[in-house]
Amino acid sequence: MPSVHHVSAKSGDVIVLVGTMKGAFVLRANGARKKWDVGGPYSIGSPVYAMAFDQRQGRRRMWWAQQSFRWGTVLCSSDDYGKTITEPETYSVKFPAESKLALKNIWQIALGRADAPDTLYCGVEPAALFESKDAGKSWAPVKGLLDHPHRDRWVPGGGGMCLHTILPDPADPKRMTIAISTAGTYRTDDGGATWQARNQGVRAEFLPEKYPEFGQCVHKIVQHPAKPERLFLQNHWGLYRSDDSGNSWKDIANGVPSDFGFCMVVHPHDPDTVYIVPIESDEYRCTPEGKLRVYRTRNAGKSWEPLTRGLPQKNAMETILRDSLAADTCDPAGIYFGTRSGKVYGSNDEGRSWQAIIEGLPPVVCVRAALVGAGAISSPRRRGGAEKKKAGRKSSAARRAPKRKAHGRARTAKR
Amino acid sequence: MPVSIRIPTYLASFSGGQSAIALEGSPDTVREALDSLWRVHPALKDRILDEQGEVRQHINIFVGEEAIRFADGLATAVPSSAEILIVPAVSGG
Numbered sequence: 139m140p141s142v143h144h145v146s147a148k149s150g151d152v153i154v155l156v157g158t159m160k161g162a163f164v165l166r167a168n169g170a171r172k173k174w175d176v177g178g179p180y181s182i183g184s185p186v187y188a189m190a191f192d193q194r195q196g197r198r199r200m201w202w203a204q205q206s207f208r209w210g211t212v213l214c215s216s217d218d219y220g221k222t223i224t225e226p227e228t229y230s231v232k233f234p235a236e237s238k239l240a241l242k243n244i245w246q247i248a249l250g251r252a253d254a255p256d257t258l259y260c261g262v263e264p265a266a267l268f269e270s271k272d273a274g275k276s277w278a279p280v281k282g283l284l285d286h287p288h289r290d291r292w293v294p295g296g297g298g299m300c301l302h303t304i305l306p307d308p309a310d311p312k313r314m315t316i317a318i319s320t321a322g323t324y325r326t327d328d329g330g331a332t333w334q335a336r337n338q339g340v341r342a343e344f345l346p347e348k349y350p351e352f353g354q355c356v357h358k359i360v361q362h363p364a365k366p367e368r369l370f371l372q373n374h375w376g377l378y379r380s381d382d383s384g385n386s387w388k389d390i391a392n393g394v395p396s397d398f399g400f401c402m403v404v405h406p407h408d409p410d411t412v413y414i415v416p417i418e419s420d421e422y423r424c425t426p427e428g429k430l431r432v433y434r435t436r437n438a439g440k441s442w443e444p445l446t447r448g449l450p451q452k453n454a455m456e457t458i459l460r461d462s463l464a465a466d467t468c469d470p471a472g473i474y475f476g477t478r479s480g481k482v483y484g485s486n487d488e489g490r491s492w493q494a495i496i497e498g499l500p501p502v503v504c505v506r507a508a509l510v511g512a513g514a515i516s517s518p519r520r521r522g523g524a525e526k527k528k529a530g531r532k533s534s535a536a537r538r539a540p541k542r543k544a545h546g547r548a549r550t551a552k553r
Numbered sequence: 554m555p556v557s558i559r560i561p562t563y564l565a566s567f568s569g570g571q572s573a574i575a576l577e578g579s580p581d582t583v584r585e586a587l588d589s590l591w592r593v594h595p596a597l598k599d600r601i602l603d604e605q606g607e608v609r610q611h612i613n614i615f616v617g618e619e620a621i622r623f624a625d626g627l628a629t630a631v632p633s634s635a636e637i638l639i640v641p642a643v644s645g646g
Binding site: 207212233 | 599603612
């Protein structure tokens with residue numbers, strides 16, 4: 139087994155959580171984001187498809203999903219960047235017996251709204267949404283989606299039938315948008331009781347009917363909290379934007395080398411700025427022309443520009459998966475992505491230039507970034523602002539806060 | 554001799570370090586034996602069975618040398634003094 143190195147982070151530092159097919163890693167740098175320490179691996183040997191960092195109420199809690207093809211999938215957490223890990227004795231995310239379903243994997247861990255600081259969500263395979271209202275101690279499936287009348291006609295995509303995108307609406311506590319491969323986009327406006335397919339205008343290239351009510355293979359949707367009615371969508375073929383909360387979508391693949399891709403992230407401070415990494419075709423699934431290029435729009439999809447400085451532009455046959463692109467909330471924002479070849483790249487200047495932070499990791503399947511002390515962030519949905527200034531104040535409060543126990547019945551071990 | 558269950562090294566961290574556990578009582582089936590095991594070491598249950606009560610796909614359970622998947626599954630009979638083995642499947646090339 140590899141030796142495990144731990145990192146420590148203080149307010150103002152940036153951490154990048156990296157989930158791989160063989161465990162989780164924690165990258166740490168100061169606010170300059172030039173030199174990185176590498177912590178981990180944690181959950182050695184286990185695929186980690188989902189990670190999150192919860193800073194609400196003064197927490198510094200990492201969450202990750204430890205998948206084992208033998209022992210099942212369990213949610214783990216740590217309040218000290220992996221030095222002490224809590225792995226529940228009894229698995230907390232489980233389907234009820236009457237569903238006749240069994241958990242295969244957890245694809246997404248998302249934080250609840252700011253006014254619900256103990257709420258967490260998990261998107262899982264087979265496709266379902268789980269909710270915890272007690273900071274992850276207990277979980278229950280959202281019944282309205284579990285019992286959805288379309289469920290029998292959902293089919294798995296290449297990665298499995300996973301619910302991979304969870305977007306609680308920051309303005310409307312009863313509204314949430316989720317995405318499932320391969321079922322498409324669904325939205326609830328009544329707190330999860332009912333869910334309506336929201337796929338109008340999104341093409342299903344692989345079906346006889348190209349614009350069905352549902353069945354699209356959505357790869358990722360992002361939303362900026364300052365403009366929650368606007369959504370951007372990276373489809374299995376197709377780049378789209380909705381300006382009406384998903385009621386309708388329009389094509390925005392203007393000037394990209396391929397409209398196929400997996401990952402997408404919105405700029406933390408600018409709702410018009412979005413990053414993607416185009417991939418060549420669903421047969422080849424590598425970066426086009428052997429060039430590793432992040433594409434950015436700064437006008438909500440009217441045009442896209444390649445960002446290449448510091449990225450290999452020759453013989454770079456890379457694949458970046460749906461959750462492997464993330465942003466921190468610094469100003470200027472940091473953008474990070476990981477490849478299936480085990481490289482993690484970062485930019486500390488909003489994508490103008492890039493550096494290889496680490497190479498040689500197992501295949502990367504999840505990247506999350508956070509400015510430590512910046513309040514709530516886990517996924518690329520966080521409002522920006524003067525968070526560096528806030529960081530110091532929150533950090534002081536956090537240091538005074540009593541230490542929490544993550545679970546009532548849990549095994550906590552020094553690793 | 555009581556019925557005993559031997560578990561793999563990985564799971565011993567959820568059973569207080571024990572890899573061989575002697576069961577109380579006289580279970581008639583593998584299911585009854587496992588129920589006795591859960592009562593003593595509840596953390597083992599979710600790691601061996603999924604939430605529908607099925608043995609996880611890549612775990613093999615033997616009664617002596619008999620694989621229960623080729624017998625009666627969890628209803629496989631357990632003779633007195635038998636050893637039940639819980640073994641990770643090879644599951645690879």
